[in-house]
Amino acid sequence: MRKTVILLCAILLSGFVLRAQSDIFESSDNRAYFGARLSLDISCPTDITEGRYGFDAFSNAAGFEIGGIYNIPLWKNLYFEPGVSLYYNTMKLSDAFVNAWVGDAAQVDKVGGSVRRFGFRAPLVAGYRFDFEPVAISVFTGPVISLGLSGRTHVNAEGAGVSVSNSANCYADDGICKRADLGWRFGVGGTWGNYVLQVYGTVGMCNMLKNGDGAKFRDNNVAIALGYNF
Secondary structure (H helix, E strand, O other), X not given: OHHHHHHHHHHHHHHHHHHHHHHHHXXXXXXXXXXXXXXXXXXXXXXXXXXXXXXXXXXXXXXXXXXXXXXXXXXXXXXXXXXXXXXXXXXXXXXXXXXXXXXXXXXXXXXXXXXXXXXXXXXXXXXXXXXXXXXXXXEEEEEEEEEEEEEEEEEEEEXXXXXXXXXXXXXXXXXXXXXXXXXXXXEEEEEEOOEEEEEEEEEEOOOOEOOXXXXXXXXXXXXXXXXXXX
């Protein structure tokens, strides 16, 4: 009798576990939906490199990104999520870069500079959602196409005998940046009801330095996004 009771309990428990696993990996409420996203965007550019040599020209700076997505269920909790967004992205220029721009570093004791860019991004990510009621966790990855619409390089320097303030189009023929980039995004997110919190990073795959004669740098970024699904 005891063995029969233990066997029945084991069967019931295994059925409960299988049902729970089914709920986690295959939601019965999968549907297509639109969503809005607002992100804090932190640029993480690499050094300018040429062969074994590197030059610390840029450093981290913050910007933002705002846009929308369309989530398309594919199979079980697997989904495809294209989107489009507007971004404002900044990078700080190093003192060495500004000194080289000004051309007389000996007289300069206060320098500063930045690259400020505005444009479109189109993420084309795929992901999988794990449903833990009332929270769902998603992991996602995929390419991101970026196109710069406008960009300015701002440089200022002050010191004995010199005061320079300069602004130039970073996408011009003699500018420092290319407009188009292709990156690869990796991220994780949580959904509670209709609200979304995501953390992701995008690794730049293209050389963004214009007229570099063999030199290159890549444009990476990390972001924290808040969103709402309709």
